[in-house]
Amino acid sequence: MSIIFNNVRIPMSGTFFPGQKVLVEKGKIASVGSMIRKNVEKVIECEQKYLIPGLIDAHSHLGLFESSTSVDDIHEPFADITPHLRPLDGVKMRDRAMEDARRAGISTCMVCPGSERPISGICSILKTNGNSADVGLIVEQAGVLMSFGEQVKVAARNGEKSYVTRMGITALIRETLMKAQDYYAAKQSKKMVKDREIDMEALIPLIKGEVAMRACAHRAEDIMAAVRIADEFKLKLVIEYGTEAHMLAKVLADKKIPVVLGPTLIPRFRYELNEKTFESAKILMDAGVEVAFTCDYPGLPIETLRVAAAMSIQYGLDEKRALAAITDVPASILGVEERLGKIKKGLDGDLALFSGHPLDIRSRLEALVVDGDLFVFSDELKIESGS
Amino acid sequence: MKTILEKGIIFYQGKFQELDKLVIEKGKITEITLTSTKAKKGKVVPAPKKKTETSATVIDCSDEYILPGFIDAHTHISLEEEGVGWYDADFNESFGLATPQVRAFDALKMRDRAFNDALHGGVTTAMITPGSANPIGGQCCIVKMVGNTAEAAVIKESSGMKFAFGENPKRVYGEQKKFPSTRMGTAAVIREWLMKAQDYLKRKKTKEFKEREIKLEALLPLIEGKIQARAHAHQADDIITAYRIAQEFNLEMVFDHCTEGHLIAKELGKWKARAVVGPTFSSRCKPELRNKTFETVEILMDEGCVVALTTDHPVMPIEGLSVAAAMCVRHGLDEERAIKAITENPAIILGLDKRLGKLEVGYDADVVVWDGHPLDTRSKTKAVFVDGNKVI
Incomplete structure (x- = not known):
């Protein structure tokens, strides 16, 4: 399965950087940046939510x-x-x-x-x-x-x-x-x-x-x-x-x-x-x-x-x-x-999407990806298939 | 960093004398001048030297007493941390019978309040040993009373092997309905392991030797004479049994407690025995203590034995070491020898007499300043230096 997270904040040099896209293909992080164009099976519109590596x-x-x-x-x-x-x-x-x-x-x-x-x-x-x-x-x-x-x-x-x-x-x-x-x-x-x-x-x-x-x-x-x-x-x-x-x-x-x-x-x-x-x-x-x-x-x-x-x-x-x-x-x-812990091209597709700052305990986990497998925990999350 | 203690009364070369100055540098004592020797020379310190001394901390010790840090050559400090209970009782491996492989060093708890109490009592070095439940109890270590980790405090990680004779092993294993429940049994267990260790040493030198055995490895330094045997023995006959085994296996032995030592003083004198006597301040809580007396120390010293005093902390609190020495004075011992029993003599017994136990140039700067005579129980430690660092 291929998944893209659109318009998401990701951790970068101490802060969360907005407007990013993260592409997961064949269980791995295939691309990170603001300019990714690719046909994928699932598009997740993140509306500036927070995406971090899967926790360990x-x-x-x-x-x-x-x-x-x-x-x-x-x-x-x-x-x-x-x-x-x-x-x-x-x-x-x-x-x-x-x-x-x-x-x-x-x-x-x-x-x-x-x-x-x-x-x-x-x-x-x-x-x-x-x-x-x-x-x-x-x-x-x-x-x-x-x-x-x-x-x-x-x-x-x-x-x-x-x-x-x-x-x-x-x-x-x-x-x-x-x-x-x-x-x-x-x-x-x-x-x-x-x-x-x-x-x-x-x-x-x-x-x-x-x-x-x-x-x-x-x-x-x-x-x-x-x-x-x-x-x-x-x-x-x-x-x-x-x-x-x-x-x-x-x-x-x-x-x-x-x-x-x-x-x-x-x-x-x-x-x-x-x-x-x-x-x-x-x-x-x-x-x-x-x-x-x-x-x-x-x-x-x-x-x-x-x-x-x-x-x-x-x-x-x-x-x-x-x-x-x-x-x-x-x-x-x-x-x-070499495999885990960062949002970086080539690493395992392990990502967690939070509604707000992940260290604010009020923030809710909306979706988790493990080795490219998608688990969705929020009904409000906008997921479209294919584009 | 340089520290200078000026004036005061110093315990130097076996007696109290008037100090001009004692200099501490890089953890060692670098100079001792008495007022008497200074007067003889009739010289004043030359002016240029003063420049270098401006960085030094000078402490005026007028009317105070300056002594080497005391040494307790037999304690269990921090093996059973005070005020905690069973969770921190690491004292006796009381189902193990012969446990030469266990090391007190691995169970020290450096934040035990007893270390601080020791410093306040003028004690800067202690030997710490496993308990006396087992015929072979484990390895003793020697540490100073400061340090965040055992490694920082260490003088010797493994300084001796603890053996126990008499009532304790008999009682512990008897109650478990196990061998040994007699003094004969205890001696047999010890002899059996020492025999094994001797044979192991021989076997280790051959080609057939394959796998190490931790218990026998632990006994090798003892058999080879690198560490001493520490024999827990109260009763006269137990002391003699310990000596017999030491002779059989050619061990360097120290007699711990030695409660009835005065009953066999002639023999101990003939053996040039080294004894760590105490805790004499405890009660006669078991039969083997029935002849306990503060006179033992003097009687043994008169026969030529090297005698040190011990509190056996936590049996007696560690601050009581100087009180034990004072009690011996009350029972007839002279002050100088009473002080030697908690300074020079334990250093000799622990094999550290080139470093500790005296105030001499080149020795570790473990120096204690007392505001009155150290054997007057009302006196207090005013300053304590360990390796030149002021810790109190």
Whole structure:
């Protein structure tokens, strides 16, 4: 399908530039400008509405949690180290939350297992349009999820696990990574042919530096534990949650470690959330840290991604960086900036059309395009076929 | 940046003396002049030098006491953050039995109020160790009391391996209805792992060696003599058991708590033992503390042991370190040795005596200015320098 958005505002160097046209063909953005002439199947007259790249949440459990039930496929409570768990095997594409995500303008999510176990599985990048997870899949092995701090301790205590301290969690992760290094070394030396181990196999891309260690950590100390381990094993690192990351802004900036920040719109119901503040994003960005917002669905409803960005503006962040933190920055953190996050020729046809400024919470999503598939959410939108 | 402390009474070369000036530059002590030596030389500071000193901060310490930052050689600061509860209790890996691979360094919480309390109590350096629930508890670290991250505070990430003898492991595993529930069992667990580590070291040097084992890797520096064994032992017989194992495996051992040390003072003296005694201010809350006394320190020192005092924070609050030294004075110890027990001696025990524990040229500028005699409980820290930075 080919679609053209006529007379639309698009983000350009910090403001919204009016009177633009955006053409989507064969699932990709084919052209951007004011002078496009082309025969297309659908013409959308936008009347100066706001078109932005499809939003990206770089950390969620979308589709793993089953809406309106108490059932989830997020947590594997009786195993500590499960890097071989794949989100693809648990995502339910017809879950209501997938529709909620589309209605919120979200075209892409990183989906991962839960953060209650030291190493819980791999992270996958999915689009929200597919009828099956395989269709929406962008990258299957996009990182390995590890967790530090209070949540792991609580879960370990409830499950009567053999480690109940931060020292124990760190030691367990270190032990696993040592094994993985040795496993990989043995595998490379051709003399030692051996049986494969499914958990170690899942860690090889991490050990080789192809994918990042995605470390769930709220407190500064837990973040530093992750930094220390990443340094020891020479791993790429992304901090998830990062509630106290602003206290380490300089360390993270120096080491070029990005933060997927949030969920901030929650009460301080655990001790590790005590220092939570909406100022974090600005402090981190000012120091030079890459920051993307997350609502950690189902930690918060998936619709609140835009709210997180808006709240940070209330606390001093500028609109440009707030918007980037839910579009091109998460794309870059996820390593898919060649495909997603911007309105630019050649990138995926993922676009969200809002009735007003996208960071004004009163603005309504009127249409979403994911890989060229059009979802319309407003009866008033003027769509004509062919011309 | 240069800081000059002028006048006052300095604890220098083992005794209190009158200070002319102490100069701090680039985190180190660069000059110490006493009024007595200045008088002998009979020289006044030459005029041209004054120019360079205009950028220096000069602090007049008249009538005040200048001491090296105190060192507590056995604490659990921030492993169980104060005022928080279970969520931040990272003290004992109490289902693990032998956990040499766990490191206190990975559980420090640098915003724990205790770090600030320590500075107010004149304590600038502490050894932090996992708890004593396990026969092998994990790795100790040494940090200064300042820093936003553990990395910024660190002196040694892994300075020693914690072992526990006596009641604690027995009680913890006994209650879980698991092995060991006797002192024999505890010693056997420790011996078993040390044997494994010795064999692992041999195996590692051969070609058949393939995969690392994290617990044994953690024990290697100990077997190789690179880090010290820290033996939690209260009762005389437990101290002797610890020593026996240290001899068998050729370990460099420090005795922690050493509550009944005075009952075997002759033996400890013969071993040239190094002991970290305390927390003597606690109550006799378990049988192995029944012979606790403030006299232990003096008795052991008289036999030639190197003795340091500890608060075992949070068992006793860290500010109480100088109070513990004062209590020893009340029980007969001389002031100079009481101060050494919280400065020079812990530095020797931690292997940091070339850097810390004394005010000497070239040493770290961890300097505390007290508004009165440091062993007078009414005295207060007026200024605290860590690595030359004024933190209070």
